[in-house]
Amino acid sequence: MKKKNSKKQVKVTSALDEQTSSYFKRVEDMINEDDFDDDESRKLFMENVFTQVENNEVKLSCDMIVSRTMEKLIVYLNDIQIRRVIQNIEDHFCQIAMDKFGSHVLQSLICAIPKAIRSERSKNREIENNIDDLKSAEELFLSLCDCFRENIGELVSHTYGSHVLRTAFEVLGGVKVADNVVRSRASRRSREKSYQSEEKRQSIKQSQVGNAFGTEAITHMETVAVPDSFLPVLKQLTNIIIEMELQKLALHPVSNPLLQTLLLVLHRKDQSLCMKLCKAVMSQIDMYNSKKGRIKGPREPKESDSEQAQKGQERSYRVPVLLSNEISSHLVEKILHVVTPELWQEIYDSYFNTHLVQLSCHPIANFIVQHLMASTTDKAQAKQMLAELLPYLEDLLANEHMGIVVRMAEVAVRFVIKQKTMLKALLQAFHCEGKEEQSSAVLLFLSLTTYDIFYGTKLNEKGESEEGVNTISEESPPEAKLKSINFHGALLLKTLFDFQDPNKLVTSLLCLSLGELMTLASDSMGSYALEAFLKSRFVPSEKKHVLIEKFKGTFVRLACEKQGSHVVETCWRQAEVKYKEAITQELLISEQQLNGNFYGRIVLRNCGAQHFKRKDKTWHGKEQKAVRKRKFLEEILEEREHIEHIKKAKLVEDSKSRKFGREMAALGFTARGEDAVDSEEEDDVDDTKGSVDASFEKKPKKGQCASKKVETEKKKKNRLSDDTDKPAEFEFIDSAIKATKSLKKSKKEQKKKKQK
Numbered sequence: 001m002k003k004k005n006s007k008k009q010v011k012v013t014s015a016l017d018e019q020t021s022s023y024f025k026r027v028e029d030m031i032n033e034d035d036f037d038d039d040e041s042r043k044l045f046m047e048n049v050f051t052q053v054e055n056n057e058v059k060l061s062c063d064m065i066v067s068r069t070m071e072k073l074i075v076y077l078n079d080i081q082i083r084r085v086i087q088n089i090e091d092h093f094c095q096i097a098m099d100k101f102g103s104h105v106l107q108s109l110i111c112a113i114p115k116a117i118r119s120e121r122s123k124n125r126e127i128e129n130n131i132d133d134l135k136s137a138e139e140l141f142l143s144l145c146d147c148f149r150e151n152i153g154e155l156v157s158h159t160y161g162s163h164v165l166r167t168a169f170e171v172l173g174g175v176k177v178a179d180n181v182v183r184s185r186a187s188r189r190s191r192e193k194s195y196q197s198e199e200k201r202q203s204i205k206q207s208q209v210g211n212a213f214g215t216e217a218i219t220h221m222e223t224v225a226v227p228d229s230f231l232p233v234l235k236q237l238t239n240i241i242i243e244m245e246l247q248k249l250a251l252h253p254v255s256n257p258l259l260q261t262l263l264l265v266l267h268r269k270d271q272s273l274c275m276k277l278c279k280a281v282m283s284q285i286d287m288y289n290s291k292k293g294r295i296k297g298p299r300e301p302k303e304s305d306s307e308q309a310q311k312g313q314e315r316s317y318r319v320p321v322l323l324s325n326e327i328s329s330h331l332v333e334k335i336l337h338v339v340t341p342e343l344w345q346e347i348y349d350s351y352f353n354t355h356l357v358q359l360s361c362h363p364i365a366n367f368i369v370q371h372l373m374a375s376t377t378d379k380a381q382a383k384q385m386l387a388e389l390l391p392y393l394e395d396l397l398a399n400e401h402m403g404i405v406v407r408m409a410e411v412a413v414r415f416v417i418k419q420k421t422m423l424k425a426l427l428q429a430f431h432c433e434g435k436e437e438q439s440s441a442v443l444l445f446l447s448l449t450t451y452d453i454f455y456g457t458k459l460n461e462k463g464e465s466e467e468g469v470n471t472i473s474e475e476s477p478p479e480a481k482l483k484s485i486n487f488h489g490a491l492l493l494k495t496l497f498d499f500q501d502p503n504k505l506v507t508s509l510l511c512l513s514l515g516e517l518m519t520l521a522s523d524s525m526g527s528y529a530l531e532a533f534l535k536s537r538f539v540p541s542e543k544k545h546v547l548i549e550k551f552k553g554t555f556v557r558l559a560c561e562k563q564g565s566h567v568v569e570t571c572w573r574q575a576e577v578k579y580k581e582a583i584t585q586e587l588l589i590s591e592q593q594l595n596g597n598f599y600g601r602i603v604l605r606n607c608g609a610q611h612f613k614r615k616d617k618t619w620h621g622k623e624q625k626a627v628r629k630r631k632f633l634e635e636i637l638e639e640r641e642h643i644e645h646i647k648k649a650k651l652v653e654d655s656k657s658r659k660f661g662r663e664m665a666a667l668g669f670t671a672r673g674e675d676a677v678d679s680e681e682e683d684d685v686d687d688t689k690g691s692v693d694a695s696f697e698k699k700p701k702k703g704q705c706a707s708k709k710v711e712t713e714k715k716k717k718n719r720l721s722d723d724t725d726k727p728a729e730f731e732f733i734d735s736a737i738k739a740t741k742s743l744k745k746s747k748k749e750q751k752k753k754k755q756k
Contacts, residue, residue, distance in 0.1 A: 016063050023052070024060070028069040031076070046076050057088045058096065067101035074108045079116035079137065085109065086140045093147040094155070103160035110167045113141045114174070114224060138227050141171070145233045152240055157255045166261040172234040173265035174224035223268050231269065238262060238273055247284040250328040251321070260334050267338040275343055278335045282347055285320045317358055320351065323365045333371040341377055348372070348381065356388045357395075366401045373407040379415045386411060386418045394429040402448065402488030409495040419499045426496075427504075442508040443516070445493050446526065448486040482516040490525035494532040497539065506543050509533060514550060518558075521551075527563040534574045541576070548579050555583055556590040556600075565599040572607045584612045 027049055036042040053060060053073070060066045074082065086109055089096060096102035116137035135143075148155060148165060155161035170177055241249070241262065249255040259281070266274035322328040339347065352359065352372060359365040376382050386408060389396070396404050405426075412422045427433045430444040431451040444454055496505055512520070520526035534544055548571050551558070555571075558564030572583050587594060588609055594600030604610070 016059065016066065021063075021065055024066045024069045028072060031069075031072045042076065046073070046081075049073065050077065050081050054084065055088060057085050058092050058102075061089070061096055061105040062099045062102040064101055067105050070105045071108045074105070074112055077112070079119040080134070082109065082112050082116045083134055083137050083140060086113075086137075086144070087135055090140070090143060093144050094151050094161075097148075097155065097164040098158055098161045100160055103164050106164050107167045110141070110144070110164065110171055113137050113171055114226070117227065138229065142229060142233065144168070145172070145237070149233075149237060149240065152237065153244070156241065156244070156249065156258060157252050159254055162254045162258045166258050169234070169237070169258075169262050169265050172226065172230045172237075173269040174226040174230075175265045175268045176224075177261050177264050234265070234269065235273060238266065238277060242277060242280045246281050247322070250281060250284065250331050251325055253327050256327050256331055259331055263331070263334050263338060271340075274338060275340060278339050278343065281322075281331065281335060282351070285322045285351055317355055319359060319362050319365050323351070323359065323368055324362060326364055329364050329368055332368050336368070336371050336375045344375065345378075345381070354388070356385060357392045360389060360392075360396055360401060360404045361399050366404055370403050370407045373411050376411070379417065382411050382415045383417050386422070390418070390421060390425050393425045397429055397448075402486075402492070406488055406492050406495060409492055413495060413498045416500065420501065423496065423499065423501075423504065438504055439508050439511045442493060442505060442512065443482055445496075446482060446485050446489045446520070446529070448489040454481075482512070482519050485520065485523045485526045487525050490523070490529045493529040494525075497529070497532040497536045500538050502536065502538055506533070506539055510543065510546055510550075514554070517547075517550060518554060521558055521564045521567040522561055524563055527567050530567050531570045534570045541574075544574055545576065545579055547571075548575055548583070552582070552586070555586050556594065559587065559594055559600045559603040560597045562599060565603050568603050569606050580607075581612075583607065584609055588613060 030045065036045065053070070061070055074085075077085070089106075093106070096106050120137055145168060148168060151161075152165070155165050166177075241259070246259075249259060259277075263274060263277060266277060322332060336344065336347070352369075356369060360369045373382070373385060376385070389404070389408060393405065393408075396402075409422060411417075412419050424433070426445070427438065427441060429450075430441065432438055432441050432444055437451050440451060440454070444451060447454060493505070496502060499505075517530075521530055530547075533539055533547065551567075551571060555568050559568045568583070568587075572580055575583065584607055587604060587607060591604065591609070594604050
């Protein structure tokens, strides 16, 4: 079924004869083959083709076949030719923008404008004939934007015109937005086919904004410099859109991606205008009885009155349209990532507070809650969200909303909060909180099934009673119980290994049979969980070596697999020298087999098999040094993380104290509140201790005291100047360099002593 456009599409006559069509078909083949002797021959070819294009741009752009040739041709045209094409279609901008085929050509022309402007300004070339009447690329683009402004009401929700408008926003802001926002799925698939090499695909992904989930959804990217005249036009178009019916635009499948594009561009170009658009969109949310009867403060489950009030609130609450709609929810997700912390808090208090459970159980709104947790930057806020959701963890699992559970675990890791409570709640939800049942926790997480279902199905087939379920641990379990691995289950387990106390999961993983471990290592997501276990700083090295011992004899088989090869490499990297030697020897026994396999060759190279075979003694020394360096760097990283954590906590306290500092000072209170009282009490205690100690010490002379004060002040100034000049990253590097230098000095001194 073809969808009918809500707006009337303006058709441009594009009847071409067979001779013209076949000519441009040959041109397209030549461009695809790119079989030119040199750049000069390509330039001559393009000039000849351009003579056939000039003054026929509208007709050619709107043709079903030739429009594709025009798109490819625009890439090779110089700035004068691009300006000539745009000027020739100046009277038909909106007609081409709303044409099925012409819109793609116009998009390509708009994308070529920044390059044309740069070449205009940078090149000092000779004045060519017949260009006096030619406008500059900047003037032509501003003329195009004027046309868009006059017809923006129609273009915003037009199937083809909206894509052209999105590209115009990107050029006005100098920001490249991700294809998953700007382009449809069909367009993305066709582009993926055109980019055959993986290197090109990776370079495209790296230079885009908003191409990943969570906090990485808005990636850092340097914006391209644009003329000063572009920003006022962007502001003007944004203000016009803000005045429109934003709720209809947010719910429309065509105009919604346009709002997302504008939002991401403004986020990098004009933060204040971006916040204005965010507020305008969020104000459209219809909160049906959301603020009436809202219970503020923590819940008190012991009191029956509060439970009744909570149930009444849950019944009266209805999920807002913008949060429950499949289209508008994507826009809200982007808003949560681009808003300031103050506006984020305002949005949370207005639309999410005390409603997280209902939203998390909703089939669409649960994705917004995931982005809400991923975008939070406040530890206290993260605690509040986890406290609200953790009592309903089993309900979330019953609704099959595992994404919420994974995000909860990620928040617990990121802020180092409620990790024990989270793990305890998970064990209860999977019915494996007992000591015997905990040994199956990893199996249950990976398969996303409760203890009763995982073990009870086989018992019921034999006709045993429910009491027989409790005696499973005494019976011999089957050899390979784990048959399939759930994506979210493996992702959850991977995150849980980053908890500060994963001992229960560590023992559970080591209880798995070799067959189950092989299934896990060969799975696309299960292998990541195993690698997380081996890389975790909180898993003891002895436990890692137990796992490596279990894999003994299977390294060759794993090395020949796509996923298993990564597990082998991680085992080798994280192992001590004697275990590395054992792994390498096992691989060298089947060297011929591994060299004949694509993944096996890579494993041999990365594990240093050739070096081990040729120089056995030097290999040992080299690997021992590598292990020492790795441990040393891990210690430095731990110290750095601890210092950064303290600094962040201080910054949060300072920001909170500054917020109401003047008002509190006027009332006679200190800005720190309760913390200040505690610190003052501690200072008083320290002062009394100091006074007692001072009474037993000899008093220094006046001259000595003054000189010491001057020295300490100078030292403080020098430290402050050093700290302000160096950013945090360089501080870490400096500390690492100093530590390595001190080790080298101590080694040299020891050698000298031995020689003497």
